[in-house]
Amino acid sequence: MNVEKHFLFEGKIKETRSLGEGLINDTFFVETEGDSPNYILQRKNKNIFKDVPAMMDNIQKVTQHLKKKIIAAGGDPLREAMTVIPTVDNKLYYKDEEGEFWAACLFIDNTITYESADSPELAAQGGKGIGKFQSMLSDMKEPLADILPGFHNMRFRFKQWDEVLVKDPVGRKSGVQKEIGWIESRREEMLALWAKAESGEIPTRVTHNDTKINNILFDKQGNVLCVIDLDTVLSSIVLNDYGDAMRTFTNAGKEDDENLDNIFVKMDIFKGYTQGYLSETISFLTQSEIENLAFSAKYITFEQVLRFLMDYIDGDNYYRVKNEKHNLVRTHAQYKLLQSMEENYDQMCKIVHDFVQEMKK
Numbered sequence: 001m002n003v004e005k006h007f008l009f010e011g012k013i014k015e016t017r018s019l020g021e022g023l024i025n026d027t028f029f030v031e032t033e034g035d036s037p038n039y040i041l042q043r044k045n046k047n048i049f050k051d052v053p054a055m056m057d058n059i060q061k062v063t064q065h066l067k068k069k070i071i072a073a074g075g076d077p078l079r080e081a082m083t084v085i086p087t088v089d090n091k092l093y094y095k096d097e098e099g100e101f102w103a104a105c106l107f108i109d110n111t112i113t114y115e116s117a118d119s120p121e122l123a124a125q126g127g128k129g130i131g132k133f134q135s136m137l138s139d140m141k142e143p144l145a146d147i148l149p150g151f152h153n154m155r156f157r158f159k160q161w162d163e164v165l166v167k168d169p170v171g172r173k174s175g176v177q178k179e180i181g182w183i184e185s186r187r188e189e190m191l192a193l194w195a196k197a198e199s200g201e202i203p204t205r206v207t208h209n210d211t212k213i214n215n216i217l218f219d220k221q222g223n224v225l226c227v228i229d230l231d232t233v234l235s236s237i238v239l240n241d242y243g244d245a246m247r248t249f250t251n252a253g254k255e256d257d258e259n260l261d262n263i264f265v266k267m268d269i270f271k272g273y274t275q276g277y278l279s280e281t282i283s284f285l286t287q288s289e290i291e292n293l294a295f296s297a298k299y300i301t302f303e304q305v306l307r308f309l310m311d312y313i314d315g316d317n318y319y320r321v322k323n324e325k326h327n328l329v330r331t332h333a334q335y336k337l338l339q340s341m342e343e344n345y346d347q348m349c350k351i352v353h354d355f356v357q358e359m360k361k
């Protein structure tokens, strides 16, 4: 690769290698020699991110705001928030000859990521991490660009869904009638939550929107360090972040587990995360936000079922797939998780309710 030289990297580069299994961008680890810092370099998926400059501008605003707060609290701004590395001509991205957009950030070393939470303590730390992230941004006044219009907006998702179903571009629709029924039978209930965002009953704030557990860095002692992958920071509702964390932290199986018996919601993890999250956010969350927390876990999991199935019907244009059934396997796996949440929903509501009562005392 010849992209590295365009960024303000310190030190001499030893090696650049592919990293992780992101579903959207291509990610590389840039290793430098000696004591110089290492970096993360990404080719952003321009099919999804139509305005990378605006996206990077959002990320810069958010990380600057976070760093001010972290410094004021005596923390380490280089480890507790992402640091964007500019290009040699002082831009937040580099556009190559093929029109591909690249961006870089500092690699934070000595950290661990997880694919699901293995203990309630870890989940509580994760909850604190997301809670703190939202709390530090709760007074951010600078507007963010809406770089992914309709991202967690169910009305928009159903509009896309209806269009894809009419087109049925690769003839897969007839084979997934049962799965389509899973989506249709929950349409009204899911739209009802988004209607509360539209009416203003649930407020709009700066939110992350992709808080799956592997976007959170922990230190080796199991303490939460920071939230990464800020491509999706936007103004939306905090429920997106709580819900997406619950979708991933609590899943006993994998997002694309072929063995559905592996998949169910781990309620001790749900409880741990909720406690950590509320301990950081109870002071500013409104009643309507609190009342809809438990539902948001179902909402975001449902949205993921819809998005995976929609991409399958559409011919796999959005998510990276390993084979032609991959999006369908993901659909089934996430649906199993949704069913498990539905079975445990009363318990989930009670957990939220009990913590709120206790913390407000």
Ligand code: GN1
Binding pocket: 022, 023, 024, 025, 048, 209, 210, 212, 215, 229, 232, 255, 304
């Ligand atoms: C994508 O980029 P990544 O892999 O962290 C997706 C999320 C989905 C997630 C499913 C911009 O996240 O919305 O929930 O895959 N990001 C975008 O694993 O669509």
Ligand code: MG
Binding pocket: 022, 214, 215, 229
């Ligand atoms: Mg990610």
